[in-house]
Amino acid sequence: MIEGAKWRRWVFFYIPLGIFILWLLFPFYWMLVTSVRPDRELYRPWMAPNYAPFWTNHPTLVHITDLLTQTLFIRWMANTLFIALLSTAISLFCGLLAGYALSRLKFRFAGALGTGIFITYLVPQTLLFIPLADIIRSFQLGDTPWALILTYPTFLIPFCTWLLMGYFKAIPRELEECARIDGATRWKAMLYIIFPIALPGILSAGIFAFTLSWNEFIYALVFLSSAEQKTVSVGVTSELVRGDVFYWGQLMAGALLGSIPVAFIYSFFVEHYVAGLTGSVKG
Amino acid sequence: MARVLIRNLNKFYDKDVHAVKDVNLEIRDKEFVVLVGPSGCGKTTTLRMVAGLESISSGEVLIGDTVVNALPPMDRDIAMVFQNYALYPHMSVYDNMAFGLKMRGIDRGEIAKRVQDAAEILGIGELLRRKPRQLSGGQRQRVALGRAIVRHPQVFLFDEPLSNLDAKLRVQMRVELKKLHTRLNTTAVYVTHDQVEAMTLGDRVVVMRNGLVQQVGEPLELYNTPANRFVAGFLGSPAMNFAPVSVQDGNGGLRADNRGFTIDVPAEIGPRLRPYAGRDVILGVRPEDMQVANGSHPPGLCFDAMVEVVERLGSETLLDLQVGEQTMVAAVEPTISAKRGDKLRFAMRPERLHFFDVTSEAAI
Numbered sequence: 001m002i003e004g005a006k007w008r009r010w011v012f013f014y015i016p017l018g019i020f021i022l023w024l025l026f027p028f029y030w031m032l033v034t035s036v037r038p039d040r041e042l043y044r045p046w047m048a049p050n051y052a053p054f055w056t057n058h059p060t061l062v063h064i065t066d067l068l069t070q071t072l073f074i075r076w077m078a079n080t081l082f083i084a085l086l087s088t089a090i091s092l093f094c095g096l097l098a099g100y101a102l103s104r105l106k107f108r109f110a111g112a113l114g115t116g117i118f119i120t121y122l123v124p125q126t127l128l129f130i131p132l133a134d135i136i137r138s139f140q141l142g143d144t145p146w147a148l149i150l151t152y153p154t155f156l157i158p159f160c161t162w163l164l165m166g167y168f169k170a171i172p173r174e175l176e177e178c179a180r181i182d183g184a185t186r187w188k189a190m191l192y193i194i195f196p197i198a199l200p201g202i203l204s205a206g207i208f209a210f211t212l213s214w215n216e217f218i219y220a221l222v223f224l225s226s227a228e229q230k231t232v233s234v235g236v237t238s239e240l241v242r243g244d245v246f247y248w249g250q251l252m253a254g255a256l257l258g259s260i261p262v263a264f265i266y267s268f269f270v271e272h273y274v275a276g277l278t279g280s281v282k283g
Numbered sequence: 284m285a286r287v288l289i290r291n292l293n294k295f296y297d298k299d300v301h302a303v304k305d306v307n308l309e310i311r312d313k314e315f316v317v318l319v320g321p322s323g324c325g326k327t328t329t330l331r332m333v334a335g336l337e338s339i340s341s342g343e344v345l346i347g348d349t350v351v352n353a354l355p356p357m358d359r360d361i362a363m364v365f366q367n368y369a370l371y372p373h374m375s376v377y378d379n380m381a382f383g384l385k386m387r388g389i390d391r392g393e394i395a396k397r398v399q400d401a402a403e404i405l406g407i408g409e410l411l412r413r414k415p416r417q418l419s420g421g422q423r424q425r426v427a428l429g430r431a432i433v434r435h436p437q438v439f440l441f442d443e444p445l446s447n448l449d450a451k452l453r454v455q456m457r458v459e460l461k462k463l464h465t466r467l468n469t470t471a472v473y474v475t476h477d478q479v480e481a482m483t484l485g486d487r488v489v490v491m492r493n494g495l496v497q498q499v500g501e502p503l504e505l506y507n508t509p510a511n512r513f514v515a516g517f518l519g520s521p522a523m524n525f526a527p528v529s530v531q532d533g534n535g536g537l538r539a540d541n542r543g544f545t546i547d548v549p550a551e552i553g554p555r556l557r558p559y560a561g562r563d564v565i566l567g568v569r570p571e572d573m574q575v576a577n578g579s580h581p582p583g584l585c586f587d588a589m590v591e592v593v594e595r596l597g598s599e600t601l602l603d604l605q606v607g608e609q610t611m612v613a614a615v616e617p618t619i620s621a622k623r624g625d626k627l628r629f630a631m632r633p634e635r636l637h638f639f640d641v642t643s644e645a646a647i
Contacts, residue, residue, distance in 0.1 A: 174369035177336050181356045181363050181436070182383030192382075196373045 028256070035063050035253035042248050063249030064257075067240075073254055075228055076235035081261065083145050083231060084213040087152035091209050093154065095160025096202065100190060102161065103168040104176070114165065121158035128154065129222050136223055147223035148231070152213045159212070160205040167201030168194065203269050211262050232258040285347055285437035285470045286312045287333060292342035294328050294494075302328045304494040306342070310438075310472060315464050317473045317485035320517070325494035326474045327442055333472060334440050346438060354514040355385075362431035363440040366447060368423045368563070370415035370430075376402075377411040380430045392555050394433075401429040404466070421452045428460075432467060439471040445480060457483060473616055478518050482506070490514045512565060512644040515637055521570050521601060521636070524611040528566045530559045539566055539638075543607015544586030549633035555647050564647060567637035570601065573629050580630035588613075590625040 033034060034042065036059040067073045097150055101107075102114045132151050141147040179189035195202065220234040227239055236254035242246050291419055293502070294303035300434060303325040310316045318326040331337035333344055335356035344351050351359050353598035371379050384394045390533040402408045405425040415423055424444065431439055444460075445453045461484055464471055475481055481488045482502040490497040490505065498510040510513035515523045530541035530548070537548040537556055548556055556564070576585045578642070591610070595617065602613045602621055613629060638647040 162389075172367060172369065173363040174367055175371060177356070178333075178363065178365060178369040179371070179382070179386075180336075181334060181361060182430070183357045183386035184382075185357065188386065193371055197371075199373075241291075245620075 011016055028259075031252040031256040031264070034062060034248055035250075035256055036060070037249065039208065058175070064253045067099050067250045067253045067255045067257070071239060071250065071254075072227055072230070072235065073232075076230050076232045077258070077261075079145060079229065080214060080231040080233075080258075083148045083152070084210050085166075086145075086149045086211040087156060087213045088206055090149070091153045091156035092202065092206050095164050095205060096156070096195070099164030100168055100194065103165045104173075114162075117158045117161050120153060123161070126153060126219050129218055131197075136206060143225050143229050148213075148216070148219055151219050151223065152216060156209045156212060160209055162207040163205045163208070164198065164201055165199070167198050171197055207265055207269055210265060214262055286310060286345075287438055287470060287472065288343075289329070289333070290343040290345070292329065292332060292344065293340045294325070294332060294337065295340045302494050303332070306491075306494075306496055306497065308489060308496065310470060313468050313470055313472065313570050315471045315484060315486045316489060317475060317481040317487075318489045318491060319475055319481035319485075320491035320497075321476060322476055322492040323493075326476075326489075326491050329491075330440055330442055330472060330474045333438075334361060335359050360437040361440055362434045362436040363442065364427045364431050364444045366443040368385075368415075368427040368444075368447070370423055370426055372415050374414075375411065375455075376407065376413050376415070376418070376426050376429075379415065379426055380411075380433050383430065383434045384626075397428075397433045397435075401433045404432070404463070405429050420448050421456065424448060424456060428463070432463070437470065439467075439469055441471065441473040441475075443475055444473075446475070446477070451477075462485060475582075478520065482518065488518075490517060492517075509637065509644070510646055512567065512639040512646075515567050515639070515646070519569055521612045521614065522631040523567045523569050524573075524609075526566045526568075526606070526609050526611070527563055527641070529563050530556055530561065532560050533577075539564075541566070541607060543609050544570065545582030546586065546631060547581070549584075549636060551634070552636065552638065559638075559640075559647065563641050565639040565641060565644075567639060568611075569635065570612045571599075572632045572635040573611070573613040574632070575619055576628040576630040577616055581633075584633055585630045587626060587627055587628055588620050590623055590627060593621055593623060602627075 010123055023245070031055065031094070033056060037056045038058050041052075041056055041058065046053070102117075102142045132154070136142050136147045141150065175193055175197070176189045179193045180186065184192065215233060216231075217233045219240075220231045224230050224234060227235070230239065232254065236251060236258060240251045240254060286307075289306055289308040289310075292303055292308075293301070293304040295301055306325075306329055308316075318329060320326050328337060333346075335351065335354060339352050340451075346359055346361070352634045371382065372390070374382065380398045380401060381394045381523060384397060386542050398411070399408070405428060406431060407422060407425050410418060410422060410426070415426065418426065424447075427444070441460075445456050447457060457480060473480075473484060475484075481490075485502055487500060488502050488505055489499045491547075492513050498505055505514060506518050509518065512525065516525065526541050526543075528541045530542055531538045533547075536550065537553055537560060539546050539548055559622075566628065586606060588604035588606045588611070590602050591605050594601040594603070597617060599614045600617050600619060600621070602615060604611045604613055615621075640647060
């Protein structure tokens with residue numbers, strides 16, 4: 001918080017913060033306005049006398065109902081949710097075990113392995129999808145949700161592993177040692193002591209992984225072809241642009257509805273999530 | 284039944300760091316043994332090997348009559364208190380104390396009873412529902428102790444449990460630990476770098492340095508007859524004064540000459556020091572064994588010194604002295620009024636002099 005006179009607080013805190021919030025939220029506002037704007041307003045030229053880009057006096061839900069009834073949007077949402085949840089679960093499970101092992105167990109090449117995992121995360125997806133496409137084809141997974149459920153972990157596992165590794169390292173070793181003297185095996189110590197303490201970190205990793213898979217575009221674009229298999233990010237952009245016609249109302253409604261689950265998850269876990277990114281364990 | 288036997292214990296880290304060297308130690312049943320030494324002396328590593336938290340490079344550890352080298356920590360029937368308490372932050376005090384019992388499948392009624400008993404002994408009965416972060420340092424310390432005692436283990440292991448407490452609380456907890464041990468009457472191994480804790484708590488004290496055991500014995504035995512210069516200097520505060528002296532054959536006996544002072548070697552030490560005649564040795568004398576001389580002191584044990592610094596502690600006064608080229612500390616009665624620059628005559632107590640070999644540093 002800024003100390004001192006009131007004007008200082010306004011100039012250095014409230015006003016910049018306000019501008020920043022407006023800047024961040026404007027796209028969402030634009031989505032909202034566009035999705036409730038009737039078509040005749042949407043395609044009105046900008047020099048028309050009654051042109052009002054930031055407001056509409058005739059709000060309509062027709063785009064949203066059309067989106068939900070005339071298109072496969074609900075199907076895409078379900079696809080995305082299924083894929084994101086499953087790939088997050090797989091990545092979190094592997095990331096937990098790998099992160100724990102790399103941070104706690106002493107074995108040869110542990111450091112090199114950790115770095116190796118990190119390097120795989122640095123390989124851009126735009127390169128990786130080419131060999132992956134070949135693999136997907138060999139396993140005949142093309143155009144099924146499994147094409148994504150099994151490929152998303154290629155970038156989610158390194159990410160989760162690294163995030164959790166850092167988190168586990170911050171937990172004092174003595175806690176686990178004490179548990180093991182108290183009569184817990186390594187597994188039990190992990191389950192009853194380490195994981196509950198690392199919960200904020202695990203939640204952060206999960207939220208991040210979920211968001212990354214929810215928003216993923218390139219793999220979904222390449223590995224899925226039929227309309228009913230698509231995810232929201234691909235479905236909205238490919239199926240709602242028919243020929244060269246942009247159905248802006250539906251497009252924006254789709255984008256808006258598609259971002260709701262992520263926003264919902266963030267707000268739900270925000271306290272844990274912030275603690276996970278910034279927090280430390282205090283004994 | 285619950286003695287701990289350590290045989291030829293060694294610990295290597297990465298082959299080239301030899302942290303614990305051939306330690307042999309018997310900790311008798313119900314005994315309170317303190318391992319003490321400067322940091323990096325191998326005391327904690329030794330304790331952790333007894334606990335099973337560190338692998339044993341060579342040698343054996345026996346608890347009771349069982350060789351426990353290959354046993355995991357949970358099967359050694361020990362309890363350990365850590366320096367940072369290692370309380371489980373997500374559990375209440377009750378659950379912290381009950382955790383070990385739950386892991387061992389003890390039934391709930393028995394757990395509740397044992398936790399209540401321990402909480403009563405330690406005076407933390409009203410804290411059982413709190414989380415560790417809501418406790419003060421001293422309370423956390425008690426919970427950590429409670430977690431150890433509910434288990435009724437064969438051996439307690441303490442790894443510098445008091446060093447995170449402030450000075451006043453540390454003294455108080457030290458006394459409570461002592462009482463607790465008398466009450467529970469269980470074998471205990473206690474690691475500390477604080478020589479006061481070692482002296483006050485231990486039935487016996489083990490002084491370690493660089494992975495080697497320097498001396499094992501009762502506190503006063505170590506204090507009065509240290510085996511070498513290191514033990515002599517480590518125990519006692521302020522530390523023992525050391526002065527290089529050359530041993531000379533004088534009229535009727537040996538004399539120790541330091542250029543700053545010359546004293547007669549007391550007759551009972553004479554025979555042991557005889558082989559060193561004409562050579563250098565180290566003279567050790569504790570600050571409290573130097574007194575301001577009056578007529579009654581034998582002149583052969585007196586020397587002159589100049590007072591450099593006066594530290595009045597109330598119960599005693601510490602004088603930093605310049606003796607020839609040597610600085611020494613004397614602890615004298617608080618009634619003696621001395622000030623910087625005073626020239627005083629001091630006498631050493633003959634029966635309290637220590638001599639050490641220059642090269643081996645062993646007591647002569």
